[in-house]
Amino acid sequence: MVFKRKLDCLSVGFDFPNVPRAPRSCRRKVLNKRTDDADQICAIDLLALAGKLLQESESSSASSNAFEEIKQEQEDKYKPFKCESSDKGNSVSRPAYENTSEKCVVNSFSFPDNDDILERTPMSDNKKIHGLTPVGCDVNVNTGFQQGVATGGLGDGGLITDTCNVEDATSLGVQFPKSVCVDGDLKSPSYMDMTPNDSFARHGNHTNLGRRDDDEKLYSYHKLSNKFKPYRSPTIRRIRKSLSSKYWKQVPKDIGHSRADVGVKALYRKRKSCYGYNAWQRETIYKRRKSSERSSVVTSDGGLSSGSVSKLPEKGDAVKLSIKSFRIPELFIEVPQTATVGSLKRTVMEAVSVLLSGGIRVGVLVQGKKVRDDRKTLSQSGISCEENLSNLGFTLEPGPSKVHVPLCCEDPVVPTNPANSSERSAASPMLESEIPHADDVINPGNIVDNNLELVPYQSDMSVDEPSSDSRALVPLPALALEVKALDIAPLNQKPKRTELAQRRTRRPFSVTEVEALVHAVEELGTGRWRDVKLRAFENADHRTYVDLKDKWKTLVHTASISPQQRRGEPVPQELLDRVLRAYGYWSQRQGKHQARGAPKDPDMKRGEALGSGVSV
DNA sequence: ATTAGGG
DNA sequence: CCCTAAT
Structure with missing residues (x-):
């Protein structure tokens, strides 16, 4: 008409x-104002939330809202973040990429199982730097390098070599700014106190609350993150990119030629500001390439591995368990041989962030079988204090978690x-x-x-x-x-x-x-x-x-x-x-x-x- | 950066 | 949609 x-x-x-x-x-x-930071933050948020939940679970304070806390923390956490880049495992420092690169495969991150790590990273310090709340802790990357080696065929042999020796072979010591926070005040940071009919349900509530109430703050939070461009890490783009099946296939070849970015480059070449999220992502990949930075991370798609769980002293009817580690999809990391440990950390951080920002969800496995019905009670699912919790497993899976959405x-x-x-x-x-x-x-x-x-x-x-x-x-x-x-x-x-x-x-x-x-x-x-x-x-x-x-x-x-x-x-x-x-x-x-x-x-x-x- | 076309 | 080539 x-x-x-x-x-x-x-x-x-x-x-x-x-x-x-x-x-x-x-x-x-x-x-496009999105930045990697935003992405990272998102990931961090998730981790933070997870940490909070854990924390809360432990303290059994059903009244507290983990999400609420997190959100508040986040409101200012980045102000400090921007300051001095202490070497405290933050991803602030810029990596010094060079020619040769190392490929690493990270398969799992484990939560600190003791205060060790906490000690290494003084709370106060952590707080100051990252503006984090009381809970400051690092995620210890208990990389499954064994697996990395197994998959080593991918790389040109440079797997984990030097860099991996910098610290323990088993622990790259990648420290997350404060991502997963296990309350330092608690003795057993990684405890997860779950009560059959309550815990999961509660988590669910948090989730919803987050979605309803935290959107706005989280939003501003994200905006806030834009201030950190200086710390932009193009790597994420590439990581994301690499996540695609299509390009993933190219990875082997690319890595082999130390030119992983080339393939990526062309793809995003001229798309700058047009696609929102994808745009910034690509844009950075592009820029990164131009700046001849050379680290890259790839994750295999599948990889939902279950984390190990162990039963902890139980009290009453509750089910206590500690999650020692979460396996994550394989992360192939490529960094210059001359790269600094810091850059490696950062790279891993980025890889994880990408992974997380893409949306993750936790899966519960009982006897190796996935429990899909979230409404089931733990006992109904076969999770109880009587059971051997070794049969219980958790997985981190790609895909939006309920928690993720609101974030x-x-x-x-x-x-x-x-x-x-x-x-x-x-x-x-x-x-x-x-x-x-x-x-x-x-x-x-x-x-x-x-x-x-x-x-x-x-x-x-x-x-x-x-x-x-x-x-x-x-x-x-x-x-x-x-x-x-x-x-x-x-x-x-x-x-x-x-x-x-x-x-x-x-x-x-x-x-x-x-x-x-x-x-x-x-x-x-x-x-x-x-x-x-x-x-x-x-x-x-x-x-x-x-x-x-x-x-x-x-x-x-x-x-x-x-x-x-x-x-x-x-x-x-x-x-x-x-x-x-x-x-x-x-x-x-x-x-x-x-x-x-x-x-x-x-x-x-x-x-x-x-x-x-x-x-x- | 755009345009034109093939994939 | 992606990618390239040619403007």
Whole structure:
């Protein structure tokens, strides 16, 4: 309708080609503020939360809210973080990458089992540096280097060598800023006090609370983290990247040639600010490459190994157990032989962060079997003080944990605003069809993405209807939301481990978007994607002009095939018709252009059809 | 950085 | 969507 109207109004000497191009200066530079730090922080948050939970469990203070505490800690923890980079196992110092590299495989991180580590890292010190709360402790990387060696075929032999000797062969001593915090005041930091009907349930509650109440603070927290650019660690990007199955395959080769980054580079080359999370990720990879930094980390995808558990003195009905270690998916780490221990630490930290930020969840194994029903009580699951807890295992698995979601919902508005979702479905049923993509909807956490994706356009629809102004198609405010939201979406939902850093998440064009695209092309033609982007998708950062071009390409194709052969959410025939018309028009025009002004092509009454472009 | 096309 | 080549 809107379009019809437009079409009708400019039958008069419409001179398509003369649509002024937006000045280059208008190019929108989207500064993606996400940083590795943010990511790291996210991971840290998780760890912190885990620590808190443990802590809480231990103290049996059912009333305290671990999440609450954590969130507070986080509010200022990074101020100090920024200061002096003590060698306290922080990831602040910049690594000095050089030529040769070492590959290490980290398979498990174990929580401190005694005060040893705590001693090495004075609480006060830790607190000061990391602004952490009372709980300061390091995660001792009890790397499963044995495994690393086993997988050593990957590397060029440089596995763990030098660097690994720096400290104990069994412990790389990677210290997390304060990630997992086992209360130092407690004797047994890693205790986990679980009461059959309570513990797990409680955790669940925390989770929910976090989601509901902490979004905002966490959000600001994330923003805060942006201040730490100086400590940006491109490694994470690469790590993420490497997580992708596709590139993972390349790892062996790359590593072998000490050029792991090359393959990565090309991939992200020119995508800077356009894809939110993925964008910063890639951008950094790129930059990193340029700075010839050379450490890289890769994780094998699978690797959910169970951690070891041991039974602890029980008291009453409670089940006590200590988790000595969590195996994590293999992490292949490559650092220059000349790299400093500090850089190695950092690299590992980054690797872990990536892993965690991608979303992790804890799995419980009893007798080697996974207990999937979270509602089961421990006893029902065969976990009790009577049982030999050696049968109990925990796994860290890729994928968003319930806890993870809230941690990453930086944007307190979009993702959590129920109004949006309801508004959406009510306002534009059409959009419902775009929710589906299994690719994107991986779990409940996806609500965020869906909303993000839909909300904006939904509103744009409403705005669009009343006005024929093409600009209305993409209302800034609405898209602003989207952009913002999208920026974080990946974190919440792309739990697919391997896919994590791989391709950008698939984001099928909504009908609304298609509409906007078609409209823009009608006006601008098919050779000015940048302009199309600027005009109709300027605020849709996840749509690059290349995307638009590609979409157009597929649209043309779609329009030329039978409806039966089309897939995905159906595009209104009306739009497809316009696509063909515009396509025909512009194609022809291209040829005749040289010859003379506006051509007359039989395909469309160009005068009217494409005329919509006159507007603006 | 864009555009055009192939994959 | 990705990647390359050519602008």
